[in-house]
Structures are given as C-alpha cells and as structure tokens.
Amino acid sequence: MAANLDLLPPGTTKLFRVDFDYYTPRPHFIVLGKSKQITWSSYDGQNSQFVEELMRVANKIRGNFGLRKPLLSVHRGSWLVPGKDDKFHAHICTDSDTYMRVFNDKKGLIPGWPSSRYVTKEWRASKNPSHYEENVRRYPYKEYFDDEIKQARRRLEAGNVRPWANPEGWTLFFHESAARVGFAPTGQQSREDLLIAMERFIREHATGSERMLGCHVCLALTAEACDGFPSPVFGYIQLSADDFCNGCPADYANGWLSRFEQEKLPTLT
Ligand SMILES: [Zn+2]
Numbered sequence: 001m002a003a004n005l006d007l008l009p010p011g012t013t014k015l016f017r018v019d020f021d022y023y024t025p026r027p028h029f030i031v032l033g034k035s036k037q038i039t040w041s042s043y044d045g046q047n048s049q050f051v052e053e054l055m056r057v058a059n060k061i062r063g064n065f066g067l068r069k070p071l072l073s074v075h076r077g078s079w080l081v082p083g084k085d086d087k088f089h090a091h092i093c094t095d096s097d098t099y100m101r102v103f104n105d106k107k108g109l110i111p112g113w114p115s116s117r118y119v120t121k122e123w124r125a126s127k128n129p130s131h132y133e134e135n136v137r138r139y140p141y142k143e144y145f146d147d148e149i150k151q152a153r154r155r156l157e158a159g160n161v162r163p164w165a166n167p168e169g170w171t172l173f174f175h176e177s178a179a180r181v182g183f184a185p186t187g188q189q190s191r192e193d194l195l196i197a198m199e200r201f202i203r204e205h206a207t208g209s210e211r212m213l214g215c216h217v218c219l220a221l222t223a224e225a226c227d228g229f230p231s232p233v234f235g236y237i238q239l240s241a242d243d244f245c246n247g248c249p250a251d252y253a254n255g256w257l258s259r260f261e262q263e264k265l266p267t268l269t
Contacts, residue, residue: 012057013056016034016053016057018030018057026136026139026140027099029099030091031058031092038087040088058219067092069225070225071225071269073092073218073238075091096136114129125138143267148240149257152242152244152253155242156245163247164205164247169187169197170194171184173229174249176230179244180244181239181248183236184233202215215237216269241257244256
C-alpha cells in the first residue's frame with residue numbers, strides 16, 4: 001500500500017497530514033491525524049497546544065495554495081460519542097476553482113488515482129472514478145430546508161425560545177439569512193482563542209439538543225471569509241434553522257426566517 005498523500009511540506013508537523021476529500025467530493029481539504037493518538041478526546045476543544053498546531057497547519061495550506069475565503073471547519077456530531085470512531089479530522093474549506101486548481105496540480109501524487117476504490121455513495125453526480133471534478137462542482141446537493149423551516153416556525157409560534165447572552169470576551173452577531181451565529185472579539189483575543197470559545201459555547205448550550213452538538217464550528221482564516229454579518233466576525237457556528245431561532249434575539253427571528261426561506265443559502269462547510 002502506497003503511503004498516504006500529504007499536502008503539507010515535509011517537516012511541517014508531527015501531528016497532522018492534509019489530504020483531498022475523496023469520500024465526499026467537495027472543495028474541502030481534510031486535516032487528519034498522523035497517528036491513532038490524534039483523537040476527538042485529545043481535541044476536546046480546550047487544548048490550546050492542539051488548537052495552535054491545527055491553526056498553523058490550516059494557515060500553511062491557505063498560504064501555500066493561495067486559498068480564497070478560507071475557513072477552518074470542525075464538524076461536531078455523533079462520532080463524538082465515546083466508543084465510536086474516535087479519529088480526529090477537520091476541514092479547510094475554499095471555493096471550487098481554487099480547490100480544483102490545487103487538485104489538478106497534485107493529482108499525480110495520489111496513490112493509484114483514479115480508481116474505483118475512491119468512489120463512495122457520496123459521489124452523487126457520477127460514479128465514474130475519473131469524474132471527481134463534476135462531483136466537486138455539483139456539491140452541495142439538495143438541502144433539507146423545508147423540514148428545518150417547519151420546525152423553526154413551530155418553535156416561534158410556541159414562544160419556545162431562549163436567546164443566548166454574549167459569552168465573556170465575545171459579541172454575538174447573527175447572519176442576515178443563513179443559520180450562522182458569528183463571534184467578534186471585544187478585546188485582544190486571537191483566532192485560536194475563538195476556536196476554544198466556540199467549543200465552550202456549544203458545550204454550554206447544547207444540553208438537550210443533539211442537533212446542536214452536530215453543528216459546524218467555522219473559523220475564518222482571513223477577514224473576507226465571513227460575509228452576511230452586520231459587523232466583521234472572526235468565525236461562526238453553522239446551526240440548524242431551529243437552533244438558530246431558539247438562540248437569536250426574539251424580535252429578529254421572524255424576519256430572519258423569511259429571508260432564510262427565500263434565499264436558501266447552501267451550507268458549504
Ligand atoms: Zn467532517
């Protein structure tokens with residue numbers, strides 16, 4: 001078996017390697033642990049050394065490949081349950097043109113590429129092993145907006161909301177039409193600090209909401225990566241419409257839900 005591809009220059013880090021997303025073709029670079037010891041338990045969102053190394057790797061990829069609108073995205077979800085697959089991974093998201101430029105430049109280094117062993121059920125546009133690009137450019141497929149909107153509307157009608165307070169050191173800003181809550185620093189906090197603060201925020205607010213544990217924690221690697229907020233933010237948490245309406249200011253929710261329904265912005269993280 002050939003060695004795995006690593007898009008990082010040799011000697012960058014002992015902890016991680018970076019590869020393309022073969023499982024779900026989309027414009028994401030995937031950060032993976034180099035050893036089995038790199039687990040979700042070792043991430044736990046509060047280990048600043050781990051987070052600093054993750055940020056350093058993400059910034060290396062951003063700089064080396066000139067990524068546009070780069071975001072570091074950590075998906076939370078059922079795999080955080082102890083006993084399930086505990087291997088850590090994170091996503092570095094960019095636009096399809098930039099991603100495909102890097103991919104076409106490096107695909108000769110991918111062991112055995114193209115091959116049917118890379119094709120999964122998530123190759124929805126085409127199962128032909130040579131049609132990776134078609135799959136990347138068609139992503140994302142249908143999103144489940146209708147159910148989300150129904151749930152959120154029911155919540156608002158019942159008045160079943162608990163708007164969030166600003167966490168210490170950060171001001172929350174709510175996206176104009178996507179289910180994203182953004183974070184702006186009130187002082188000299190760094191982007192690394194935000195990754196830790198967002199993780200803490202989820203742990204505090206996710207009680208009783210399995211879905212909220214499945215949100216995406218997204219950190220902008222450059223200022224232009226987050227648009228649609230009333231004020232510049234360092235990053236945001238991507239939520240379901242229902243969770244968003246639960247936590248946003250009560251007088252904001254109804255207008256927001258109509259814009260969400262109209263614009264149906266896809267989740268790209
Ligand atoms: Zn993921």
